[in-house]
Amino acid sequence: RDLSPMRSLFLLLVSCGLALSIPVSPHRDEFPSPPSPDVPGYKGCRVGTSKFPAGDRVKSPRPHELMDTTKLPKSFSWSDVNGTNYLTVLRNQHIPTYCGSCWAMATTSTLSDRIKIMRKAAHPEVLLAPQVLINCGGGGSCNGGDPAAAFHYMAKTGLPDETCQNYEAVNGMCEPYGVCETCTPGREPDPLLPGTCEPIKNYTRWYADEYGMVDGGKDHDRLGRSVRKADKMKAEIYARGPISCGVHVTDKFVAYKGGVFKQAFDPLVFLLDHELAVVGWGMEGKEEYWIGRNSWGSYWGEQGFFRIKMHRANLGIEMQCSFATPKQQPGEPARPYKPDAAPKPLPPVAKGTYHDYARPCRKAPAGKGTPRSHITSPVPQYEKGKVAGSYDIRSIGGKNYATLDKNQHIPQYCGSCWAQATTSAVSDRINLLRGSAFPEIVLAAQVLVNCVTSNETEGCNGGEPLAAFEWMSMNKVPDITCQQYQAKDLKCDAVGLCENCEWHKGCSAVPKFGYYQVSEFGPVTGELAMMAEISKRGPISCGLCVTPGFESYMGGVYSDATNCTEQDHEISIAGYGKDADGTKFWIGRNSWGTYWGESGWFRILRGVDMLGVESGCSWAVPKVTWPKDFGQY
Structure with a gap:
């Protein structure tokens, strides 16, 4: 030819x-x-x-x-x-x-x-940031x-993990924000979104x-x-x-x-x-x-x-x-998270660095719209001696079942805590059901940001966790390779669900893709009920009150003296335990990047409803939508 x-x-x-x-x-x-x-x-x-x-x-x-x-x-x-x-x-x-x-x-x-x-x-599982190489x-x-x-x-030069710099598929700038950043909400009279970004100086590099x-x-x-x-x-x-x-x-x-x-x-x-x-x-x-x-x-x-x-x-x-x-990076510990490690001696961050107090990312239940639960099987009950005394999704029998860590605030500010916490909890439960087998499945939080609207949920302007679980029970949720997290409100259409972009042709919908759903969901409150649910079926999604002290948390078992219990932020509670001195704590996963807290996670006092963390939690059971030979060749 x-x-x-x-x-x-x-x-x-x-x-x-x-x-x-x-x-x-x-x-x-x-x-x-x-x-x-x-x-x-x-x-x-x-x-x-x-x-x-x-x-x-x-x-x-x-x-x-x-x-x-x-x-x-x-x-x-x-x-x-x-x-x-x-x-x-x-x-x-x-x-x-x-x-x-x-x-x-x-x-x-x-x-x-x-x-x-x-x-x-x-x-933690480390996923290096390819966007930094591009920037x-x-x-x-x-x-x-x-x-x-x-x-x-x-x-x-080394690279940070992806919670420092999210993949955007663009030729970005290197300095000052193109390596590791966080984005804060806009201050009035400026609009809340997309906020203002600033570089992070304290983060781990891998070489x-x-x-x-x-x-x-x-x-x-x-x-x-x-x-x-x-x-x-x-x-x-x-x-x-x-x-x-x-x-x-x-x-x-x-x-x-x-x-x-x-x-x-x-x-x-x-x-x-x-x-x-x-x-x-x-x-x-x-x-x-x-x-x-x-x-x-x-x-x-x-x-x-x-x-x-x-x-x-x-x-x-x-x-x-x-x-x-x-x-x-020289000088960093082999495992950043150590259960009894002392907090890192760093100065507190400014109030509002990670959280908008006036327009929080977790919305209170509206009392109408989404059902509060859809329960078709017995809910785990606390029985003394039958519920594990400690539980940590990151080490069950020596194996890590926690899926990828996240940062809701990059590449721009987005109040999507409600979507991050719920998808992390369900992704972890899928990983538990599959025995942490290949391939690791991480649900696309961006799809929830695009599509969930009930109970006054408004994407990056905040949402309600049970509304997210209800949407997942009725709709197909893809993994993150279908919809990259962009920290912005996009259309809920076929492209906003699963897309592929071609050179000089633009983006189009992918008609066939693997998807995930939940079969049941409901609320859970109180220390013992939470322990029973977590130890039996895995991580749950919980609300808590963000305070300046919590924003500045860098390690240890957190205790707050403000007595605030008004839940305005959503996180995942993925375990519980005791310190050497007998202090009880919850193990939580946040969505503020691995440079926050204990590599993105935290421990908080258990049994006293600290910051309201025991007053408004929810759970969901994944539906098995994958074939038995999934991941096998």
Whole structure:
């Protein structure tokens, strides 16, 4: 068939054995635009040849050099290692607008996975912020980038987690707000929304330690046996975690729905144009395949993942893969949350930094509209000796069941506490029902902001928790790869439920996607009833009174002397316990970012209705809408 001049030029370069490489500028605004769309399948989110600006940074032997590669298992995936899922949540680079950030998504996802592996899947789960790489020119922009340069940036500068900088899919500014921020409500006479943002100075950074190309090192294993690229990839994945790899995207790959993908040789296969993660491998019959994670949402492929033939006919996935090992900011503890840790010695924040006292995010029940409950099965009752003396969703039998932490106040101020607390509680309960199995499901709070209106709920202007649960009982709620949290009120239509955005085509509704619902919901009040509900079925959503002291909380068991019990903020109570001196406390999850409190969480005095936290809670039971083989290949 006829070839366009641009396509012919690329074919000529490939036939001559020349490597195509787009130069990477450290300045985001200078990063080149994507190559011409005349070249079929080339979207330009990854440079043709990835290069580390200062070369590899390898300080230890490569994994394949330390093992007998013939002893590697026939199948392996970090999604299930002895019953534990070490993979972090799935991403979607294309919402809320199209962004060619595959290079940032793949690298931050693989390093986040390796942090989870390093920390033995303990709480908190760290999800590094790809938006910071885009804002700060850490390897590229929404016009594409270099994964090797991203790892180099992470080693030099480090990255915060995503509660510091939410993914916006835009080329933002780096300083002063583009790394870690919080947004406060507007002060009268200015409007409440979108508020005013300011940088956060006290937050945790994670760094890349070693990094390099997977194909590096010696070409033989510990016993002197010759190894192929696939052997080096397997050894690196098995020993240290997922890797980041380039592929050449074709129309067939875009349309992939499941099974082991294979495609005969394409002349442009050497033109790598997309970056993704390889998390394991397997075998179907006598055919080996790779298990990969894309960044196109859970509605693509096999819940956002894919399997692709090993060795050949695989879009060049073995041509150029890179890795990085993680380390935490020097001086930070290995686990920020310590049950008996003393509060951090930081000055109090200004009143109103996290909360609008005049226009709170939790609205009191209106007494009409949404039913107060929908209960079809017996509610757990407190029986002394039969209810656990302590409970912590972050460590049940040594396993973390808490889903992703959140920040309702970025990228702009939004009074969505009612949506964050309820979706977190239900997401945690889904995780409990599924045994914390792969994939981790995090419900999209933005959908509730868009759609819930009963009981005077008004999106970012505040809402009522039971109205959220009632809406979830009657409507489909997708995960966060369908609807990215934007901290603004959007339309409740098909696009506002689940969307996909394409280059130069805009955003459109996704007609088929995985969804979640609740089957029952109702209120719960009082210490003993709350303990029974939590220990039997999981976290609940509760209101409390925000005071200046609570805003400034940095750790310990919180006690407030104001006697305020007027609930104006919604959080999730996810456990309870006692201190060494016998002081009883609740374990709460807030939605103000991990730089607040105990990595985004708090403990508050239990049994005395402190801040009204025992006076107005609610629960919901997830409905099983996922298949029995969900997440299995």
